[in-house]
Amino acid sequence: MTVAHPATESARSFLDAVLWGKHLEVWAMLSPAARSVGIALAERKGLDAVVAARARAGTWTDAEANELLTDLVRGLRTDLAAVELAEITVGEPLLDGDQSADDEPVGTRVKVPMSVPSLLPPELTGGEGWAAGTIDMVRAPAGWFVDRLDARRVLHQ
Numbered sequence: 001m002t003v004a005h006p007a008t009e010s011a012r013s014f015l016d017a018v019l020w021g022k023h024l025e026v027w028a029m030l031s032p033a034a035r036s037v038g039i040a041l042a043e044r045k046g047l048d049a050v051v052a053a054r055a056r057a058g059t060w061t062d063a064e065a066n067e068l069l070t071d072l073v074r075g076l077r078t079d080l081a082a083v084e085l086a087e088i089t090v091g092e093p094l095l096d097g098d099q100s101a102d103d104e105p106v107g108t109r110v111k112v113p114m115s116v117p118s119l120l121p122p123e124l125t126g127g128e129g130w131a132a133g134t135i136d137m138v139r140a141p142a143g144w145f146v147d148r149l150d151a152r153r154v155l156h157q
Contacts, residue, residue: 010144023069031145
């Protein structure tokens with residue numbers, strides 16, 4: 001049995017937390033840069049500047065955190081709305097040469113591919129399923145964190 005790359009496991013846990021609406025877990029799995037982007041986006045959409053400052057400092061109230069992070073999870077679900085969230089599978093990141101997960105220094109970035117199953121032959125889909133996007137992961141001393149979600153959007157006609 002093959003052991004999954006730690007970034008793949010972290011990406012799976014992140015998607016599970018989004019699926020189940022575990023907003024505090026989603027927040028804990030975001031890199032500092034991703035958290036900053038999330039707060040900035042919320043500010044552009046009307047989040048009060050004082051609440052945003054408290055969020056950045058980690059001094060927000062439970063109610064403020066619940067409201068902001070529930071909106072964050074809702075936004076992530078919207079980004080992934082083109083596919084069935086429960087059916088997303090994550091693949092292994094591409095590593096350089098013989099590099100193993102233990103050799104990757106803090107700050108290493110990898111892209112973890114997401115796909116959804118397809119009944120079509122792999123020749124038509126480019127693999128075992130349809131590409132659903134990527135999750136950019138970054139290694140920190142405490143493990144792998146989500147730096148960016150890049151969902152492939154499908155235009156509905």
